[in-house]
Amino acid sequence: xxxxxxxxxxxxxxxxxxxxxxxxxxxxxxxxxxxxxxxxxxxxxxxxxxxxxxxxxxxxxxxxxxxxxxxxxxxxxxxxxxxxxxxxxxxxxxxxxxxxxxxxxxxxxxxxxxxxxxxxxxxxxxxxxxxxxxxxxxxxxxxxxxxxxxxxxxxxxxxxxxxxxxxxxxxxxxxxxxxxxxxxxxxxxxxxxxxxxxxxxxxxxxxxxxxxxxxxxxxxxxxxxxxxxxxxxxxxxxxxxxxxxxxxxxxxxxxxxxxxxxxxxxxxxxxxxxxxxxxxxxxxxxxxxxxxxxxxxxxxxxxxxxxxxxxxxxxxxxxxxxxxxxxxxxxxxxxxxxxxxxxxxxxxxxx
Numbered sequence: 001x002x003x004x005x006x007x008x009x010x011x012x013x014x015x016x017x018x019x020x021x022x023x024x025x026x027x028x029x030x031x032x033x034x035x036x037x038x039x040x041x042x043x044x045x046x047x048x049x050x051x052x053x054x055x056x057x058x059x060x061x062x063x064x065x066x067x068x069x070x071x072x073x074x075x076x077x078x079x080x081x082x083x084x085x086x087x088x089x090x091x092x093x094x095x096x097x098x099x100x101x102x103x104x105x106x107x108x109x110x111x112x113x114x115x116x117x118x119x120x121x122x123x124x125x126x127x128x129x130x131x132x133x134x135x136x137x138x139x140x141x142x143x144x145x146x147x148x149x150x151x152x153x154x155x156x157x158x159x160x161x162x163x164x165x166x167x168x169x170x171x172x173x174x175x176x177x178x179x180x181x182x183x184x185x186x187x188x189x190x191x192x193x194x195x196x197x198x199x200x201x202x203x204x205x206x207x208x209x210x211x212x213x214x215x216x217x218x219x220x221x222x223x224x225x226x227x228x229x230x231x232x233x234x235x236x237x238x239x240x241x242x243x244x245x246x247x248x249x250x251x252x253x254x255x256x257x258x259x260x261x262x263x264x265x266x267x268x269x270x271x272x273x274x275x276x277x278x279x280x281x282x283x284x285x286x287x288x289x290x291x292x293x294x295x296x297x298x299x300x301x302x303x304x305x306x307x308x309x310x311x312x313x314x315x316x317x318x319x320x321x322x323x324x325x326x327x328x329x330x331x332x333x334x335x336x337x338x339x340x341x342x343x344x345x346x347x348x349x350x351x
Contacts (some may be wrong), residue, residue: 004065006040012056088350089310094118121306200246207242256285264326283339286313315347
């Protein structure tokens with residue numbers, strides 16, 4: 001019997017303004033039986049289901065939630081297909097499919113979220129109005145706690161577009177201070193496995209927040225090259241520390257972008273040896289990640305990352321990074337040429 005039955009049955013009974021006792025009289029069962037139907041502890045005999053459906057003027061499928069299950073399965077299929085398109089950098093196709101999915105399932109927040117991701121990957125300025133409207137719809141459809149992540153996402157979009165007033169208004173709707181929230185203190189009242197799971201989860205979240213703050217500081221602060229190098233290394237050390245404690249493994253693709261950034265900073269500082277070392281590290285991670293970027297057919301779209309381009313990581317590395325003038329210091333070096341050629345040879349579109 002469907003797990004949807006108890007909730008649907010209770011909803012239908014209340015809509016008719018009937019008590020459990022009245023329902024029991026109508027179907028010649030005990031009030032205790034009706035109570036167990038609604039708690040999910042028990043279900044009516046199969047012979048009585050058509051009579052219940054007829055009484056409430058619904059189909060047996062509606063009563064059992066069969067249609068809801070089919071809908072969720074189709075929405076999950078949409079989710080996987082959209083993620084796979086984003087994995088392969090086909091943001092235009094992802095937008096078209098996500099728009100179709102959200103029209104079919106207008107209350108489904110996950111599909112709306114993927115539509116925002118697809119539009120952002122394609123070119124967020126082009127889809128600015130639709131991104132705002134879709135984010136606001138997600139917030140409206142969600143309860144306050146569930147909406148917080150989407151509020152933050154929209155704040156970041158507003159800030160990127162210079163919409164400071166709108167960003168500040170949305171910031172005012174967030175909790176005031178993380179220090180005074182559940183986040184840092186829940187571990188004080190937990191024990192055993194629950195404590196360990198909590199600590200790991202909170203540290204991973206804190207890692208991402210601290211990395212975000214450090215990266216923002218590097219990009220915006222009036223720092224010299226030496227300070228930027230120290231901050232970038234510190235960001236990676238934070239990541240390594242938390243990964244060691246939690247057992248989480250940061251994907252090499254994240255390291256590749258950190259390494260190529262460090263290589264550019266060292267080249268700008270005139271440190272050819274360290275620049276070459278980090279070009280080699282970035283190349284190694286890019287090559288390691290070729291197959292991972294192409295694995296877009298996991299059952300749940302688990303490799304999901306919204307790419308702005310269908311180019312794979314080696315292609316992005318040599319064309320968007322190593323071609324820049326920052327690397328002129330080491331461009332003729334044999335080690336640099338070897339990395340450049342290896343990345344270029346292995347460049348291809350994502351599958």
